[in-house]
Amino acid sequence: MRDLVTLLWEPAEPPRRGPRPTLTLAAIAGAGIAAADADGLAATTMQRVAESLGVTKMALYRYVPGKTELVALMLDAAVGAPPDPVPGAGWRETLDAWAKALFARFCEHPWTLEAAVGARVLGPCELTWLERAVAALTGTGLHGGEMLDVAATLSGHVRNLAQQMSAASAPDGLESELGGPMQAVLAGREDRFPAVTAALASIRTAGGQDQALDFGLARILDGVGMLIDSRGR
Amino acid sequence: MRDLVTLLWEPAEPPRRGPRPTLTLAAIAGAGIAAADADGLAATTMQRVAESLGVTKMALYRYVPGKTELVALMLDAAVGAPPDPVPGAGWRETLDAWAKALFARFCEHPWTLEAAVGARVLGPCELTWLERAVAALTGTGLHGGEMLDVAATLSGHVRNLAQQMSAASAPDGLESELGGPMQAVLAGREDRFPAVTAALASIRTAGGQDQALDFGLARILDGVGMLIDSRGR
């Protein structure tokens, strides 16, 4: 059976003998993505993906070694290629748009947040996203490790915000996470958590949709800008 | 069966009649934590937790409605209470120490990174961590939503870094994530990913242990400092 890195990076060549394969890796990944978009990653079983393709469950194992590899394929196909960067833009606008586009991708496929955890083999699409971020920082005076760290910090922030937003029943921002059952918990315990209580009380006025995304993004990019300025001087 | 919020927040009162319970919520959570620390969250099954307590699997369901609630209890017990803040420290040192302490907790129990995803009911310990962060920012001129956003950004950064570090086989930093199989992938594809290739090439010189944590932390706190300064003026 082909390895995961081979599955992700080497195009499948048709077999020289035997019957024509009725499926494609792209078709299988697409069916999995459809199932995960509809009912989440937990409901995306081999059985269900196979059924949606009109095939038995075990037929999938001719193409994919196991479920983890299938999810990896789904992940890279779901994130897709990053949008083309605006040619004349500076590093800050480019990274800002990059982060917001990544956020949009995660919101389109919320299950990718469960799948893209830990150190994994990056697929072509994921690596292209990373390439774009590093390319945006090339020439700013940062060295290699710092550029990769900036990209990791940004993508981490985007992922965390998308996670909080997708899991929230009401599509509010961060504040809704603390709403609902948290209100009942906090009631009567204001003395133990005075700062949180005060922060929540002062939030009632204006609730932002994905305000937390822009906020953290602005802070991180401000900090990166400070570092770049200090290097330039 | 008691609700999750009740399990987390209301102390269990002994039953008025019937035999003495042989187990405790704390003992069950501790057994689960031990199992998860040893072999990960996937290997932490009801059967195994029950066996380590000398009890049948179904006995656990007298204390916990299901596995998700058990994991929630384990999570809050594993993160534990935050360390006491240094009294005279400013907001920046306090948040820096807060983030590093949180990082250490996550590294002690790597499975918490899998468990603490999405909008969930915060337990007493988790809420105390949030309280400390918001308290550190009280009086800086930021309003409630901004303080919560800063805490979310910081905890998200810490979590992402801990995730990358715990999943890496070699305990290197970010660079090791792109090492190993990524090197083989990048070989021969330098034209498609020139920026990443260049960044990786310039990283060979000095590899930092958890350099990425400090780097992102410094950027975020720099950005927060800029905002606070602009409010002060």
Add this chain to the structure above:
DNA sequence: TCCAAACTGTGTCCGTCGGATACAGAGTAT
């Protein structure tokens, strides 16, 4: 032209996990 090799899809089986349900024993209030 024929046959063996290679490859695909299928049916069947297994171990494990989370969980429901019914039941027997233990301890207390009346």
Add this chain to the structure above:
DNA sequence: ATACTCTGTATCCGACGGACACAGTTTGGA
């Protein structure tokens, strides 16, 4: 003493991931 309540247990079930052997299909070589 008795009825009630609560605990731990035994048994069962459905779903899931995956192993394995088998039948059918296509092609390369003799």
